[in-house]
Amino acid sequence: xxxxxxxxxxxxxxxxxxxxxxxxxxxxxxxxxxxxxxxxxxxxxxxxxxxxxxxxxxxxxxxxxxxxxxxxxxxxxxxxxxxxxxxxxxxxxxxxxxxxxxxxxxxxxxxxxxxxxxxxxxxxxxxxxxxxxxxxxxxxxxxxxxxxxxxxxxxxxxxxxxxxxxxxxxxxxxxxxxxxxxxxxxxxxxxxxxxxxxxxxxxxxxxxxxxxxxxxxxxxxxxxxxxxxxxxxxxxxxxxxxxxxxxxxxxxxxxxxxxxxxxxxxxxxxxxxxxxxxxxxxxxxxxxxxxxxxxxxxxxxxxxxxxxxxxxxxxxxxxxxxxxxxxxxxxxxxxxxxxxxxxxxxxxxxxxxxxxxxxxxxxxxxxxxxxxx
Amino acid sequence: xxxxxxxxxxxxxxxxxxxxxxxxxxxxxxxxxxxxxxxxxxxxxxxxxxxxxxxxxxx
Numbered sequence: 001x002x003x004x005x006x007x008x009x010x011x012x013x014x015x016x017x018x019x020x021x022x023x024x025x026x027x028x029x030x031x032x033x034x035x036x037x038x039x040x041x042x043x044x045x046x047x048x049x050x051x052x053x054x055x056x057x058x059x060x061x062x063x064x065x066x067x068x069x070x071x072x073x074x075x076x077x078x079x080x081x082x083x084x085x086x087x088x089x090x091x092x093x094x095x096x097x098x099x100x101x102x103x104x105x106x107x108x109x110x111x112x113x114x115x116x117x118x119x120x121x122x123x124x125x126x127x128x129x130x131x132x133x134x135x136x137x138x139x140x141x142x143x144x145x146x147x148x149x150x151x152x153x154x155x156x157x158x159x160x161x162x163x164x165x166x167x168x169x170x171x172x173x174x175x176x177x178x179x180x181x182x183x184x185x186x187x188x189x190x191x192x193x194x195x196x197x198x199x200x201x202x203x204x205x206x207x208x209x210x211x212x213x214x215x216x217x218x219x220x221x222x223x224x225x226x227x228x229x230x231x232x233x234x235x236x237x238x239x240x241x242x243x244x245x246x247x248x249x250x251x252x253x254x255x256x257x258x259x260x261x262x263x264x265x266x267x268x269x270x271x272x273x274x275x276x277x278x279x280x281x282x283x284x285x286x287x288x289x290x291x292x293x294x295x296x297x298x299x300x301x302x303x304x305x306x307x308x309x310x311x312x313x314x315x316x317x318x319x320x321x322x323x324x325x326x327x328x329x330x331x332x333x334x335x336x337x338x339x340x341x342x343x344x345x346x347x348x349x350x351x352x353x354x355x356x357x358x359x360x361x362x363x364x365x366x367x368x369x370x371x372x373x
Numbered sequence: 374x375x376x377x378x379x380x381x382x383x384x385x386x387x388x389x390x391x392x393x394x395x396x397x398x399x400x401x402x403x404x405x406x407x408x409x410x411x412x413x414x415x416x417x418x419x420x421x422x423x424x425x426x427x428x429x430x431x432x
Contacts, residue, residue, distance in 0.1 A: 200427050246407035330429035372409040
């Protein structure tokens with residue numbers, strides 16, 4: 001080849017190792033990457049994280065606006081709710097000292113209840129005409145926006161610290177965690193719309209199954225925002241327990257179960273809940289297991305485990321698999337369709353594991369938004 | 374891109390079912406719908422119609 005009088009074959013003569021230009025072509029990049037490789041990688045990673053951070057900021061701003069607009073449109077507060085709501089987004093919770101030898105569960109419960117009660121009261125104070133359904137929806141949207149805000153601030157903090165200190169190792173774990181953080185943020189953003197419309201979410205499958213079993217029974221209060229009822233099944237007594245729908249609440253299943261178990265001493269406890277699926281598992285698939293199927297910070301689970309252990313009552317778990325996004329957004333058809341199959345399996349489980357005259361406590365665990373009883 | 378994901382959009386639907394004749398109708402979700410809400414009488418048998426399902430379907 002001869003372009004414009006330069007012989008390319010000669011210039012980059014691959015057969016001649018002594019060609020100095022060829023040496024430069026190979027050696028210079030090696031030195032550049034040896035000396036500046038980490039910085040180049042930091043730049044590439046930084047630009048990726050920066051894009052995600054921008055996306056997080058957009059999510060935060062969009063959901064904040066959606067909440068403010070929703071509050072203004074539904075409860076019509078006397079003054080602008082924006083400053084008050086902006087203050088809520090910045091609230092934090094300080095967990096109790098975890099080296100306490102006397103047990104920290106009651107302290108965690110106390111702190112979490114304080115936060116919940118305070119938020120609820122503050123939302124109620126915005127308008128005298130607000131009903132409990134709207135109030136629960138606003139509280140849930142507020143939680144979602146606060147979480148997105150926290151995610152944004154945490155990612156921004158690590159990112160800016162890494163850039164400031166030119167600290168490449170610090171940015172690596174952030175790069176690894178970003179897909180998970182973005183998945184959660186996207187799910188929360190979508191959840192805001194679902195909460196606004198009062199539509200059932202994937203996590204509501206437990207209350208949906210137990211709620212259907214509760215139809216045509218007398219519903220009695222069991223604890224705050226929690227109801228229970230009795231039903232007979234093949235000479236076995238069923239105590240059915242769930243959060244009071246269709247409000248956006250998980251109720252207080254721990255407290256309610258403690259009271260019901262102490263009073264009625266059932267022979268078996270079945271907990272129905274949504275569970276996170278592993279990648280590759282089908283959405284809406286049902287799995288059985290043992291132990292208290294209940295998420296959250298752990299206080300409710302502790303309470304149920306304690307009382308069940310005290311009375312030697314076996315706890316069985318029936319879970320409906322779904323992803324984190326499916327759990328907090330509009331209930332997918334596959335999850336909804338799993339309800340009938342799961343109910344049949346629960347009834348079969350009761351008949352197989354109890355005798356005539358015995359009793360069973362069935363708890364539908366999860367957020368009962370859009371699911372009555 | 375090999376790993377780029379297509380955005381999934383779900384449309385909310387409500388399923389109404391008559392508790393007597395089990396006649397089922399599927400329609401778009403309306404604000405105010407919730408599971409096990411009792412609606413008007415069934416047009417076929419004048420039984421009670423109830424919302425039995427609310428779910429999102431992929432468009």
